[in-house]
Amino acid sequence: MKTEAGSEKGSSKVTIYDVARQAGVSPSTVSRTFSRPDRVSISTAQRVQQVADALGYHSDMVDSRSGSQGRGLVAVIVPDLGNQFFTGVIRNIQDECERFRFETMILETRESITKERRIVDTVAPVVSGIILVSPRMPDAMIRKCAQLRPLVSVNRDVRGVCSISIDVSKGACQAVDHLHTLGYRSLTYLDGPAASWSGGIRWRQIFSECEAKGITVKRSMPCAPTFYGGYSFAEKYLDDPTGAVIAHNDLMAIGLIVALRRLGCECPRDVSVIGFDNDTMSMVSTPPLTTIHMSLSALGRGAADLLMSRLAGAASSTPAPTVPAHLIIRQSTGAKSDKS
Template sequence: MVTIRDVARASGVHVSTVSRTFSAPHLVNEKTRQAVLAVAAQLGYRPNRAARALTTGRTHNLGLIVADIANPFFPPLIKAAQGHARERDYHVFVADTDEDPVLEQELIETLSKQVDGVLLCSPRLSNQTIHRLRAEVPLVIVNRRVKGLTTVLMDVGQGARAAIDHLVGLGHRRIALLTGPPGSWTSGEIRQAATDRAAEAGVPLTVVGPNEPTEQGGLAAADKIAGHSAVLCYNDLVALGLIEGLVERGLSVPGDVSVIGIDDSLPGRLNRPKLTTITMPTAAAGRMAVDLLLAAVGAGEHAPHTTVRLETSLVIRESTQRASEP
């Protein structure tokens, strides 16, 4: 069996350097790290993760908990986080809460015994519960601001303002907003930003919700936006469901109603009409969250908290056009 000493001897470095290459790669010079990894691959060396965990107290596993793995918003984030963690010699366990805060808490408590830290994406738990769980395991929150904890935010408010500006610029004066589920931080951010920007433009905004964050949620809301010429939706799934509901009622998009989603997911790009939407930097958020979580794991209970805000942008496609009303 090839040992760590064999790799060190063949690489011309100390055993501790080989150990750090696999346990704390960010502490090793990039050129040295790549040379050690090349030698290890050539010799067929594989670190014993169980033995390393006993020595270092680290599992080199991370948890990643999302609200709904079937939502196309999450897979790019999951993929980016897993790849980024793998480059740092970490594995990621992914779990889905199905929008259920009780299950979310159970998953965090279970994973806390098996991982070094947890990425919590769009959580539905109360801030008080999240702070209590933070005492059990390092946490980084994605897409929700929690005071006193490290968070990665995608600036959905910026996107909502851009969406309202776009619709007003097209001459729409009867605009509706389909919000998301109750307790959603993102939904609250969208509502506040869209309401403020519409007020600045002197255009009334009708808020319709809460709604399920799914196609069914949009479909069910189709009757509630009668009389409006444009709708901003909580996410792409709601927007696609709304478009289906409008078509079933004999209305065309964007001929009768302009529709904007949020996420820039693949279904929206494949839909006809192609969906105008707000692109969210999900992959960048996944990578940033991993880096912040590993920093927190390394710093222990004294880890400082920070908030990173990533920009969003409007992508104009086929589901919006100039308003027909004067």
């Protein structure tokens, strides 16, 4: 029997406590595995996910109300329209929706969980389906939203909800290996928003790779995922420099480089910097930015295709599809010097 909470075993549904008991961890660890992946190790996360799969925890897709009332219109909800990553995803979603003769409504949450939920509740009665790009809401709230209309979560894997995300494991491994080859034995991770699921995944992968290579890694406090978020971190970085930085995204990496230059610290002479996204700014920045490429075309079009399939009544893909990432080396990284 299908339920909002997931599959049932016998007469009772599988709960977070069942998963915790079987995996030998606390219920809060199970919760963090799915909503705050940065707070659990890869080995623990894998064990919890394996147990959750075996028990059928949220293995069934959430039942959604029919989207016929809002025929031909899709709501695309993003955290920040000033971020090229999100605008790139939006354009690809629009292109693919147009192919199916659907129009799109673009809405911005400005990183607010409250506003994100309010927007979903407002638009649900008038749209056929909803695409949440990098949603900040907790998993349980996203599942509730998925009951209102067919919904796809982009850049975040939510159990019980149709999702597509980026597999950053290869790109993160390549980035850490690149810095290790250049001679760095310590680095800083410039963190993004605290509520970012993808940011938590990036940190977990980077930390794991650094641990395997004997690299000391420090994590900054959460910062705004903007140029100014990176810019404002420069003085803090210089209080305890590591010689290398991996930033949550390209905008933050470029902001950091600009601020450090004004403080007399040149990239890559004094510090090597790597970003995530490979957006247009990364190619024209000074110096051109070494970054982890993620295909916005595959992510956006894949999300739209998933929603169109849901609207047509097709079953969701299991496991959820992922988009691979890989490192692109440019001039913002160089061999470790005595100064760095």
